[in-house]
Amino acid sequence: xxxxxxxxxxxxxxxxxxxxxxxxxxxxxxxxxxxxxxxxxxxxxxxxxxxxxxxxxxxxxxxxxxxxxxxxxxxxxxxxxxxxxxxxxxxxxxxxxxxxxxxxxxxxxxxxxxxxxxxxxxxxxxxxxxxxxxxxxxxxxxxxxxxxxxxxxxxxxxxxxxxxxxxxxxxxxxxxxxxxxxxxxxxxxxxxxxxxxxxxxxxxxxxxxxxxxxxxxxxxxxxxxxxxxxxxxxxxxxxxxxxxxxxxxxxxxxxxxxxxxxxxxxxxxxxxxxxxxxxxxxxxxxxxxxxxxxxxxxxxxxxxxxxxxxxxxxxxxxxxxxxxxxxxxxxxxxxxxxxxxxxxxxxxxxxxxxxxxxxxxxxxxxxxxxxxxxxxxxxxxxxxxxxxxxxxxxxxxxx
Amino acid sequence: xxxxxxxxxxxxxxxxxxxxxxxxxxxxxxxxxxxxxxxxxxxxxxxxxxxxxxxxxxxxxxxxxxxxxxxxxxxxxxxxxxxxxxxxxxxxxxxxxxxxxxxxxxxxxxxxxxxxxxxxxxxxxxxxxxxxxxxxxxxxxxxxxxxxxxxxxxxxxxxxxxxxxxxxxxxxxxxxxxxxxxxxxxxxxxxxxxxxxxxxxxxxxxxxxxxxxxxxxxxxxxxxxxxxxxxxxxxxxxxxxxxxxxxxxxxxxxxxxxxxxxxxxxxxxxxxxxxxxxxxxxxxxxxxxxxxxxxxxxxxxxxxxxxxxxxxxxxxxxxxxxxxxxxxxxxxxxxxxxxxxxxxxxxxxxxxxxxxxxxxxxxxxxxxxxxxxxxxxxxxxxxxx
Numbered sequence: 001x002x003x004x005x006x007x008x009x010x011x012x013x014x015x016x017x018x019x020x021x022x023x024x025x026x027x028x029x030x031x032x033x034x035x036x037x038x039x040x041x042x043x044x045x046x047x048x049x050x051x052x053x054x055x056x057x058x059x060x061x062x063x064x065x066x067x068x069x070x071x072x073x074x075x076x077x078x079x080x081x082x083x084x085x086x087x088x089x090x091x092x093x094x095x096x097x098x099x100x101x102x103x104x105x106x107x108x109x110x111x112x113x114x115x116x117x118x119x120x121x122x123x124x125x126x127x128x129x130x131x132x133x134x135x136x137x138x139x140x141x142x143x144x145x146x147x148x149x150x151x152x153x154x155x156x157x158x159x160x161x162x163x164x165x166x167x168x169x170x171x172x173x174x175x176x177x178x179x180x181x182x183x184x185x186x187x188x189x190x191x192x193x194x195x196x197x198x199x200x201x202x203x204x205x206x207x208x209x210x211x212x213x214x215x216x217x218x219x220x221x222x223x224x225x226x227x228x229x230x231x232x233x234x235x236x237x238x239x240x241x242x243x244x245x246x247x248x249x250x251x252x253x254x255x256x257x258x259x260x261x262x263x264x265x266x267x268x269x270x271x272x273x274x275x276x277x278x279x280x281x282x283x284x285x286x287x288x289x290x291x292x293x294x295x296x297x298x299x300x301x302x303x304x305x306x307x308x309x310x311x312x313x314x315x316x317x318x319x320x321x322x323x324x325x326x327x328x329x330x331x332x333x334x335x336x337x338x339x340x341x342x343x344x345x346x347x348x349x350x351x352x353x354x355x356x357x358x359x360x361x362x363x364x365x366x367x368x369x370x371x372x373x374x375x376x377x378x379x380x381x382x383x384x385x386x387x388x389x390x391x392x393x394x395x396x397x398x399x
Numbered sequence: 400x401x402x403x404x405x406x407x408x409x410x411x412x413x414x415x416x417x418x419x420x421x422x423x424x425x426x427x428x429x430x431x432x433x434x435x436x437x438x439x440x441x442x443x444x445x446x447x448x449x450x451x452x453x454x455x456x457x458x459x460x461x462x463x464x465x466x467x468x469x470x471x472x473x474x475x476x477x478x479x480x481x482x483x484x485x486x487x488x489x490x491x492x493x494x495x496x497x498x499x500x501x502x503x504x505x506x507x508x509x510x511x512x513x514x515x516x517x518x519x520x521x522x523x524x525x526x527x528x529x530x531x532x533x534x535x536x537x538x539x540x541x542x543x544x545x546x547x548x549x550x551x552x553x554x555x556x557x558x559x560x561x562x563x564x565x566x567x568x569x570x571x572x573x574x575x576x577x578x579x580x581x582x583x584x585x586x587x588x589x590x591x592x593x594x595x596x597x598x599x600x601x602x603x604x605x606x607x608x609x610x611x612x613x614x615x616x617x618x619x620x621x622x623x624x625x626x627x628x629x630x631x632x633x634x635x636x637x638x639x640x641x642x643x644x645x646x647x648x649x650x651x652x653x654x655x656x657x658x659x660x661x662x663x664x665x666x667x668x669x670x671x672x673x674x675x676x677x678x679x680x681x682x683x684x685x686x687x688x689x690x691x692x693x694x695x696x697x698x699x700x701x702x703x704x705x706x707x708x709x710x711x712x713x714x715x716x717x718x719x720x721x722x723x724x725x726x727x728x729x730x731x732x733x734x735x736x737x738x739x740x741x742x743x744x745x746x747x748x749x750x751x752x753x754x755x756x757x758x759x760x761x762x763x764x765x766x767x768x769x770x771x772x773x774x775x776x777x778x779x780x781x782x783x784x
Binding site for chain 2: 061133137138139141142143145146147149150151153154157158160161273274277280281284314317318320321322323324325327328329332347349350351352
């Protein structure tokens with residue numbers, strides 16, 4: 001039995017099996033409303049993964065991921081607005097502002113292929129250009145954070161103020177649009193979107209894991225820990241930072257598009273300042289620098305938010321503010337980081353059951369050593385000297 | 400000519416509010432390097448202090464005294480915001496010196512709490528909060544001393560706050576059933592401060608009408624600027640603050656109490672936010688979200704001006720004010736009526752307050768490409784700023 005659970009094959013495949021099982025069972029188990037919520041929060045996990053990539057691994061705290069999130073959402077929203085029209089018609093809101101011809105930048109969104117690329121290429125390009133301008137001047141740390149926030153405000157004001165171009169503060173609705181002939185807001189469609197989201201979260205996780213392992217990942221961590229040293233070693237941090245910021249932007253775009261179709265609307269509110277800082281706290285609570293922590297943080301905190309807001313709406317800001325304080329002062333590595341650093345063991349030790357600390361795991365699991373241990377325990381202590389009867393153990397540290 | 404004066408005055412008026420709001424931030428961020436995202440909420444506390452002072456004057460003091468309530472509100476707002484800032488420094492920020500990104504997140508959390516606090520504070524809520532804090536602080540007194548040297552003491556240290564918080568919530572909800580105690584003090588609605596009559600008129604000067612409230616704000620800003628400059632340049636504590644800013648460890652070696660200096664700097668910076676809050680109440684109704692409208696602008700002012708330079712802050716704020724007014728009012732169209740149609744369209748495109756912000760911020764970002772350290776950069780030979 002013990003062999004089954006410690007066998008490496010199962011340990012590797014078990015999480016995936018559980019994931020697939022969850023993907024199949026949850027749509028049956030949860031009512032459509034809850035499933036839709038879970039799908040939304042999972043899609044937020046993708047933007048959280050991007051933030052983890054640039055903040056947890058590279059040390060750049062962006063407070064402007066909402067830009068890329070909303071750009072992705074708008075790209076898909078515009079396509080859906082156009083797709084559900086008869087030829088020659090305009091989206092309904094245009095008539096309110098007396099616009100009679102479709103603005104030029106809407107035209108390409110008639111094409112599904114263009115939209116498919118626009119969802120992630122446009123945010124990536126915007127992030128790349130913005131990042132390059134900032135990183136080229138070696139602006140970093142809090143200045144980078146403030147500048148991203150300012151950029152966020154610029155985009156927010158622009159989208160919020162342009163009724164005639166993009167329906168301003170009202171945003172674009174996607175619920176009543178049709179995709180492949182089915183209503184986007186319908187239960188069946190939402191279930192498909194849930195599966196799509198789940199698949200894309202896994203893909204993004206794999207992408208992030210691939211990026212953060214190996215040389216590229218080492219360079220990112222080096223930028224976080226000591227950028228001047230990396231530069232003096234002959235690397236160009238600007239290129240790495242720009243690239244990783246663009247990747248995070250693309251992920252935010254995908255996340256925004258998925259969130260939009262599942263929540264039914266995209267509006268400038270997704271570019272509001274608080275929402276982008278909220279994204280950071282998902283990663284911080286889950287555990288920055290741990291990929292799974294980012295996804296978990298996004299899902300758990302948002303689920304908690306929706307539950308608390310249903311019951312006691314006025315307490316949520318207190319809880320959220322408290323989370324910011326708690327995570328910064330007491331849990332700097334987040335929940336997953338705390339868990340991996342042996343946090344539960346420390347709590348156990350405090351209440352009086354210290355966990356058995358394996359000093360040399362390879363040694364402790366060696367069958368021969370285990371056999372000798374059993375032999376020793378079964379023998380009364382007084383009988384003879386132990387060193388004479390047991391063979392010499394290998395010195396610690398050698399294989 | 401009139402247009403020029405008009406533009407200058409209005410730009411100055413917008414800019415002076417920005418100067419006042421950013422001044423405290425320039426002190427805290429510029430001198431201490433602390434990112435205080437709760438700065439806007441400290442302004443909001445100043446505004447609410449003004450509201451309370453006004454109500455006290457209206458309700459329980461003779462009518463003849465009402466016109467001067469705003470003069471009483473200014474020092475009080477300074478005190479309230481300053482003390483809240485001091486508390487913030489002593490409890491949270493002190494642990495985070497040298498970790499600016501963490502400070503940013505923590506103070507954002509504080510700002511959320513302050514916002515919601517103003518919305519939902521009622522007598523029952525306040526009493527529950529007081530009970531929780533008192534119980535939490537006194538817990539070590541009323542428990543056996545031996546408990547505090549055990550292996551599980553860290554759990555107790557956390558647990559006492561959970562228990563104290565629970566008891567506080569219980570008290571608050573019991574008291575909340577009494578209707579008069581459950582009434583929120585401010586609620587989530589915006590509040591209106593009535594300006595005294597002498598701040599409601601306007602003065603005609605050289606063909607330009609200047610609202611007195613605006614003039615008052617400009618005067619207040621000038622006064623605050625002079626005060627802060629005098630304090631930093633001439634007073635003994637100001638010199639200590641500058642010494643700590645320049646070289647913390649050396650100042651420490653020379654016997655300057657750096658912790659007191661930190662606390663004092665933070666108190667002053669926060670207090671200035673409170674004064675800015677008083678000024679903001681004269682411009683219109685204010686609400687719990689007041690801070691969010693100012694915080695990003697304030698940071699842009701400080702970054703554009705050059706961190707640690709008050710002169711840069713002033714120049715940047717006034718520059719942003721004038722530029723925003725010129726763009727936002729579209730007054731270029733009046734100066735040059737016969738401009739090409741393309742340019743005309745472009746200017747009218749940006750001629751709203753929010754679109755002016757878009758353009759001004761874009762200009763700032765471009766400007767920072769050429770002068771990354773702002774208008775007045777710190778001189779030095781460090782590789783890393």
